[in-house]
Amino acid sequence: MEDLRNWMKDNDENKFRAGQIIDWLYKKSQWDFDCMTNISKPLTAKLKKNFYIEIPDLVKKYESKSKDTFKFLYRYRDGNVIETVVMKYRHGNSVCVSTQVGCRMGCKFCASTVNGMVRNLSSGEILGQVLEAQREVGERISNVVLMGSGEPLDNYDNVLKFLKMVSSEYSLNIGQRHITLSTCGIVPRIKQLADENLQITLAISLHSPDDIRRKKIMPIANKYSVPEIIDACRYYINKTGRRISFEYALARGVNDDLKCAEDLIQLLKGLLCHVNLIPVNQVRENELRKSSLSNIQDFYDKLHENGLEVTIRREMGSDIDAACGQLRRSYLESKRYRKGVENGWDLVRCRQSEKTE
Structure with a gap:
């Protein structure tokens, strides 16, 4: 404004x-x-x-059989495509937005990183996803999750501007306590975000209690260690007073045994936090496989018995490729995409427009 x-x-x-x-x-x-x-x-x-x-064009819309999840494939003016997901809960509608076209973080459990990162999305392009998704479902969006394609803190300035815009009274007026930002753990940006005095929820993609396992599935672990991330989380909690959520994708034989659970308990002891256990998404380019239901339950029980707040994420939209990056990747492999390339879409690098968005 x-x-x-x-x-x-x-x-x-x-x-x-x-x-x-x-x-x-x-x-x-x-x-x-x-x-x-x-x-x-x-x-x-x-x-x-x-x-x-910049309101993106709707390329395709998918609705889950349970009718509680909608997946939108959007195309921007330069031809690049991203995904946005709307999930309906009793407490309101949540939208999961993308912050980059692709991603360069290389996490093995995420399909959005398979082809690398193309470019950042502007604050307007991120906000456009929320506006268009709200129009498509015909209902108010009350919660925003920055957990789609891309690493939000790798696009810090645009994401920060988006957070301030989407929560402002003149815009969609979505309270900051109803906004969650997920990061793989860029330590300096976590501390910088803490200093912004926002009231959003910070979610850390942890997925391992130690660096040895984490490095096998998350390249960012080679730059920022688990102790460094936990230290940054303490700083965030002290500055904001907000509880942090730790995301933990359980992969069979990788990080789902009770020893990992015990190590995680020790790591997070005394921290104002919540653990969200996630059955890992299977991406065909890697060997990670979903843990068994019994392993997931045992892991949950171990954390719960030792005083950690923990939930198991409910799987939504698995029948429509709702996991991050899967739909976009399928589209990029399609004949329709290749025809678009032939028609002149610039799908590799977009020269930023000289006009103000």
């Missing part, structure tokens, strides 16, 4: 026009300057010359 007000002032327009435009965008879901009826034609011309509204 403030950026747009300043632009109005610099371009000899009344600052209150910014509020009118923002209202069209977020309250009335009108994403065409020509349809903003209380905006003069001269100002409309200026807006079209200097800005564009």
Whole structure:
């Protein structure tokens, strides 16, 4: 809002026009300057010359058999595609957004990293996912999860701007306590985020209580050790007073035995946290396989008996490739994608537009 007000002032327009435009965008879901009826034609011309509204095009929509999960494949103006997921719960609708096209973190359990990272998404492109997803389901989005394709803290500035926009009163007014950001553990950025004085929930993709196992499945472990991540988490908790969530994807024979559970208990002892156990997603490019139901339950029981708050993530949308990166990868392998490349889509690198988004 403030950026747009300043632009109005610099371009000899009344600052209150910014509020009118923002209202069209977020309250009335009108994403065409020509349809903003209380905006003069001269100002409309200026807006079209200097800005564009980045609402992604819907390529495909999938609905789970249980009708509680929707997966959207979106295409941006440069031809790049990303995924967004909406999950319906009793407490409201949650949207899982992507923050990058692809990902460079290389985690073995994640399909979005298979082909590497193409580019960052702008704050507007991330917010556009929420707006379009809300329009598609026809219901208010009340919770946001930054857990789709990409590492949010690897796109720090755009993600921070998105967090402030999506939670603002003039926008979607989604409370920061209803926003979760998931990171594989970029230590300096965790501490920087703590200093922003936000009230979001931080989720750490831990997946191992020690560096030896973690390095086998998460390349980031070669740069930041588990003790360094835990130290950064303590800093975050002390600065924000917010409980941290640790994500732990259970892979058969890798990190799902009771010794791992005992080590995890010792690692997290005394920390204000919650552990979210996740049956690992099977990605055909690697050997990781989902733990047995009995192993998952034993792991849960061990943590619970020792005083850790723990849940087992409910699997949603498995019948529509709702796990991160799977749908995009399938699309990239399709004939439709290859035809788009032949028609001139720039799907490798996007030169950033000189216009302000």
